Amino acid sequence: EAQVTQNPRYLITVTGKKLTVTCSQNMNHEYMSWYRQDPGLGLRQIYYSMNVEVTDKGDVPEGYKVSRKEKRNFPLILESPSPNQTSLYFCASSRLGGFTQYFGPGTRLLVL
């Protein structure tokens, strides 16, 4: 089954404790992206990657890091989480161009 998976689905952590949210897709998509969803703001792009070892900032990259060492994986790293990073996070993937982006199930993060 074609899908985008994320782990963990739910996470409660404390300020400053490094964490990683994993994202994996099995569709051989070149393009992968991370979004965060906040009430009243819709979804906003954090980082994206057009292929292995090619990543770039989105609209709200502060406080986040990413890497793309393999085509299927695109982890999101919070080196020192803060409460304002409490949000619902989505990973997405697609072929390059105007193709549809498919989303993972989301990760709910609470930073205390």
Added chain:
Amino acid sequence: AQKVTQAQTEISVVEKEDVTLDCVYETRDTTYYLFWYKQPPSGELVFLIRRNSFDEQNEISGRYSWNFQKSTSSFNFTITASQVVDSAVYFCALKVDAGGTSYGKLTFGQGTILTVHP
């Protein structure tokens, strides 16, 4: 820069009513793509439809229909004979076919919360 506006924050209807969700977009690019996604209470994002800027044909899929009008920069979504299972947050999104920063980015509207009462 791109922008998507969903002016209706919340809509409440009774089952079997028709409901239209509005979406207005802004872009200077001539090639772009419009999307609708559904987010049910379980939280995942479900893809509903994708339209190219050069294809203004309206589309119908069962109880769902979409009206794309470039003249008014709108891409509205109508649910006919709504059902309780249609209750969700609906997002309209825009992607432009251009390089530069945030390549491939989906620009989302704020979302419309639809509640269908039995």
